[in-house]
Amino acid sequence: MGHASPLIQEGMPDVERRLNISTGELMREFVRPGKPVILAGLAEHWPAFGKWTPEFFSRHYGHITHEVKGVQYTVKEQMQLIQASTEESPAPYSYNLDIDRQFPELKADMEPLLLGRWDRLANRTLPGRLIRGTIKHEVFFGGLGxxxxxxxxxxxxxxxxxxxxYGDKEFFLFPPDQTPYMYPRPEYPLYSQVDHAFAPDLGRFPLFAKAKGYxxxxxxxxxxxxxxxxxxxxxxxxxxxSYGRALLERGNWPAYLKDTYNGWSKKSAVLAMAAYALGWCCGALMDLGEPALPLV
Ligand SMILES: [Fe+2]
Incomplete structure (x- = not known):
């Protein structure tokens, strides 16, 4: 039985909320300095807002199947389950539902897209093959518990x-400089070893108590x-x-390219070198084509 961490229970500061900031402000104040922000008004005028309900997905996409933890569910079943979900018996949580593959016509429901001309995943200079395997737009279905x-x-x-x-979702966030308290898994350092992190066993993971997050x-x-x-x-x-989107811009581009290169090099060193060189050239072209960040 774990001891509840006071950090997870109370006293964690909220994330800053901003209403209707420009893309330039977002880039300058949050994206480039590496800070999270809640954009309160962004989705207000999206066609998706008010349209993406359990009824909408049941009616139009009810037949589509998706696997969650080894079990296949139809979207219709998922919609019933998220509405009947309880703390004791939570609905399966489906994530990684790729909008480009499963619901391509729904992409227009989220416009205007965040980052505008600084969004590299939508930049036509990038050949599709270079970003294959990166899910750009996804939908998450979840219920109570x-x-x-x-x-x-x-x-x-x-x-x-x-x-x-549709509905709310609670987030817990820890900055990159808190990594020493996160117990990254030796074999997969992007995942923490801290299980049951809402009520962690601080006997096993004492440093987690020092973590400062939001x-x-x-x-x-x-x-x-x-x-x-x-x-x-x-x-x-x-x-x-929820709608989820991966964002790539000039700031995280070099690390993204290197990561992707590492993935390719597991298949073929020669292919990886060629793809990296192509990616590097595309990056240089995008640098030239992108507008400078406005100063105000
Ligand atoms: Fe995530």
Whole structure:
């Protein structure tokens, strides 16, 4: 039985909320300095807001199947389960549902996209093959009691955006400089060894008690942005539909390219070198084509 960490229970500061900031402000104040922010008004005028409900997904995509922890569910079943979910018997939490593959026509529901002309995953200079395997847009379905309780850092040095389109979701975030208290797994350092992190066993993981992080309840309609390298986990208080997006811009581009290169080199060293060289050239071209950050 673990001892509840006071850090997880109380006293964690909230994430800063900003209303209607410009892309330039977002880049300058949060993306480049590596700080998280909640963008309160971003989704207000998106077609998705008010449209992405359990009824909508049941009616239009009910037949689509998706695997969660080795079990296949239809979207219709998932929608029933997230609404019937309880703390004792939580609905399966489905994540990594790729919008580009499963619901491509829904992408237009999230426009205007965050980062605008600084978004490299949408830059036409980048050949599709170079970014194959990177999920750019995804949807998460969850219910009361469901969670992603494993503290982790997102893959490939990508920044993350999550927008709550139905219901709320609670986030716990720890900055990269707290990594010494996160107990990264030796075999997979992007995941923490701290299990049951909402009530961690501080006898086993004493340094976790020193970690200083943030806690926020992301409300329906709100968007959180957090930069690469931030540890996070989530908890869901009721039926929830979230939109998730991976963000790549000039700042995290070199690390992204290197990560991707490491993935390729497991298959073929020659291919990896060629792809890295192509990626490097594309990066230089994108540097030239992107607007400078506005000063104000
Ligand atoms: Fe994540």
């Amino acid at each position: 469901a969670s992603f309780p494993v503290l982790h850092v997102d893959l490939q040095h990508l920044h993350t955006q999550i927008t709550q389109l 806690r926020t309840l992301l409300k329906e309609g709100e968007t959180i942005f957090f930069p690469t390298g931030w540890w996070h986990m989530t908890r869901i208080p009721g039926p929830s539909i």
